[in-house]
Amino acid sequence: MNTRIRRIAVTVTAAAVLPLSLSACSDSDSDSAKSDSSSKASAPATASDDSMGSSGDTAAKDEPFGPACSSVPASGSGSFDGMAKDPVATAASNNPALSTLVTAVKKAGLVDTLNNAKDITVFAPTNDAFAKIPKADLDKVLADKATLTKILTYHVVGQKLAPKDLENGSFPTLEKSKLTTSGSGESYKVNDSAKVVCGNVKTANANVYIIDTVLMPTS
Secondary structure, three states: OHHHHHHHHHHHHHHHHHHHHHHHHHHHHHHHHHHHHHHHHHHHHHHHHHHHHOOOHHHHHOOOEOHHHHHOOOOOOOOHHHHHOOOHHHHHHOOHHHHHHHHHHHHOOOHHHHHHOOOEEEEEEOHHHHHOOOHHHHHHHHOOHHHHHHHHHOOEEOOOOOHHHHOEEEEEEOOOOEEEEEEEOOEEEEOOOEEEEEEEEEOOOEEEEEEOOOOOOOO
């Protein structure tokens, strides 16, 4: 009789304990699942934050831009990387699209002036920009050092200008008069006439904006 009572007691105890054990396991599994779920849910948010933090917007704005940039050599001294290592007059001499400008700078005796200047901005007319000037007039200017110097120094601003500075700007030039800039994004004009066709080009001592029209000082 006693043996039978003991067996009943064990059975009852086991029956009571089993649901509690199952409940404990269930709670533990649920907590673990919640933890895993929470962990997984937070992972994409972290990735998203990292992605936003490493956004290329800022970097992209600091790169050269404009349709004429595609004609710049991909490597060598005339490439963007190559130009960044040289002072501005030397860098320009390695860019085939600026050969007329380089010739003019040499005739005016401004190579050393530009190469030794610190933190300047040069608005550099392309060969096509000079070609807009009637040949007789261009030859006359190239032969007149004083006039040529006046025109060329009008293309130089005594500070480094970032693209955002060009949005609505007015800057004194080395020629002593002012030029104006306007635009936004990757579209800018100088004096409302010359378009920037390849902007934000870095050289060792200057920021260069290649333009499609030669600027003429007003005075």
